Amino acid sequence: MTLIEKFWESVPTAWFRTRARIRHTAAEQFGLTVEQFQVLRRIRHGIDSVSAIAADKNASRPAVSAAVDGLVTRGLVARQTDEQDRRHIHLTLTTPAGQTALSAIYEQTDAWLAQRLTTLTPVEQEQLQTGLELLKKIMEISEQ
Amino acid sequence: MTLIEKFWESVPTAWFRTRARIRHTAAEQFGLTVEQFQVLRRIRHGIDSVSAIAADKNASRPAVSAAVDGLVTRGLVARQTDEQDRRHIHLTLTTPAGQTALSAIYEQTDAWLAQRLTTLTPVEQEQLQTGLELLKKIMEISEQ
């Protein structure tokens, strides 16, 4: 069993299961799409423009723009034009109400993940963390 | 930085980049969708029914059924009713021509992955492998 095969067995599956869980909480309970949730996560992390989010998540700008539209419509995010450079539009989380909903989604999704992670021993958790760091590292290499 | 955050930073990104690469090779060069490629991979691994593939990839049966349709239309896969239990339909890879195309897609996608993996030291590769095994393990836990 090669490393490549391990990759195929683990990474896509991990994402599909996670996405299904996000759909379960974010979508059913809060009316957000998985896309919107992913964008929200990034805005919360300070990635605050459509272009930056698109680059970070390997998606097209229009796809991110559409997700932002939905978030703005739901009152969770606000667009603010940068007065220094009027091409930029900063995205920010808005109302306390919106933040509360967001926290609830986080809690539920992260609890689902945490529940799985705690089945591992502390040593295994460290090994997983190391593995994920390496996974992130090799995926940051740009196309030649 | 918690393990959960590491997960969010690595797994979705890894999948999105990989999917973009599949699209680049499988889609542009061979007229296959990413979905069809994923189904093909599983058939090649001996997962040979719509239900089994759907379970393995956490997708609905209709979604898999639709992908199989496309593969059958392209002459890459054949449906064969099981005579012992006529509810089952076995999926098999067909013609040498189809197999050749499949091998080409594999080679290109795996080469892309391999190129990234070889930037890691042998020790790091082992650490990544351990991490991916743990990732797979925690994702196999069924919902309560």
Place this chain on the structure above:
DNA sequence: AAGAAAGGTTAACTTATCTAACTATTCTAT
């Protein structure tokens, strides 16, 4: 001041998916 570059949106289209409902076949338990 012209042209390139960057940020964002719109439009049109394709792919990816889901749930619900249906057909056909087989299993189960009386």
Place this chain on the structure above:
DNA sequence: ATAGAATAGTTAGATAAGTTAACCTTTCTT
């Protein structure tokens, strides 16, 4: 034996996810 449950798969109808191409604005470059 047979009614009802369960399993495998497909169809139908919907929505979500995501692309490329083209366009507007604003800023940078020279």
